[in-house]
Amino acid sequence: MSGTYTLFGRKGCGSAIVAAALKLTRLPYHYQEVDEADCPERERLLKLNPLGQVPVLLLPDGTVMTETAAILVLLHLRWPLAGLIPSSDGGHLPVFLRWIMVINAQIYPSFTYGDQPQKWLPGVENPKVLTDTTDGLRKKLWLQIEAAADANGPWFFGATFCALDIYIAVMHHWRPGPVWFAEYAPRLEAIAKNVARHPRLEALFREQFG
Ligand SMILES: N[C@@H](CCC(=O)N[C@@H](CS)C(=O)NCC(=O)O)C(=O)O
Numbered sequence: 737m738s739g740t741y742t743l744f745g746r747k748g749c750g751s752a753i754v755a756a757a758l759k760l761t762r763l764p765y766h767y768q769e770v771d772e773a774d775c776p777e778r779e780r781l782l783k784l785n786p787l788g789q790v791p792v793l794l795l796p797d798g799t800v801m802t803e804t805a806a807i808l809v810l811l812h813l814r815w816p817l818a819g820l821i822p823s824s825d826g827g828h829l830p831v832f833l834r835w836i837m838v839i840n841a842q843i844y845p846s847f848t849y850g851d852q853p854q855k856w857l858p859g860v861e862n863p864k865v866l867t868d869t870t871d872g873l874r875k876k877l878w879l880q881i882e883a884a885a886d887a888n889g890p891w892f893f894g895a896t897f898c899a900l901d902i903y904i905a906v907m908h909h910w911r912p913g914p915v916w917f918a919e920y921a922p923r924l925e926a927i928a929k930n931v932a933r934h935p936r937l938e939a940l941f942r943e944q945f946g
Contacts (some may be wrong), residue, residue, distance in 0.1 A: 739796025741765040744781050748909065749806050751791035752944045756937050761815035769859050790845045808899050820899040828893050832900060835881055839903050843877050846870040873910055875906040882921035890930045905931030909945050
């Protein structure tokens with residue numbers, strides 16, 4: 737499908753995952769940075785996604801997409817050569833589907849609730865307990881993903897690159913952060929470094945996390 741995509745995002749956020757995926761495809765896109773503070777871009781974002789979350793991808797035909805994993809599936813279907821999702825021929829696909837869902841359904845929401853605990857526990861004396869418990873859950877999940885990753889790299893599936901590597905590279909910058917990953921999840925830390933050195937992604941990662 738021809739036409740330009742518009743990605744609404746915020747520096748260092750999950751929009752970097754979609755931006756990386758777009759860079760690996762040949763799909764043309766325009767990036768719109770959206771501040772958390774009130775501004776015309778935020779007004780526009782809220783019209784597209786009332787939750788105010790990024791990423792939002794506006795397709796050339798005007799369709800609005802939210803949900804990082806759903807966006808990646810679409811990009812894969814439109815540009816399979818980028819290899820975002822493993823082929824169904826080998827054994828990687830079921831493993832990919834499992835961990836991508838764990839990241840989206842368990843790890844990503846742990847930030848939604850843990851980042852702004854007072855929003856979800858109004859009137860509670862110590863809402864930060866929600867941050868602590870969700871941070872704990874997230875570490876447990878990353879350790880499972882670490883154990884499932886190929887021990888020799890360079891990617892989660894050894895020689896085969898896929899979108900899981902992009903998720904790991906972006907999210908390892910988030911709590912518990914790179915120092916924790918280096919100590920407790922060295923395979924994931926190595927994947928993150930390799931993605932950030934990828935010739936097509938290097939500039940993006942420098943701009944987002946440098
Ligand atoms: N389920 C969404 C989660 C998106 C999300 O939580 N994005 C964060 C930035 S990385 C955000 O916009 N948070 C602000 C909020 O939740 O109010 C997805 O998979 O894309």
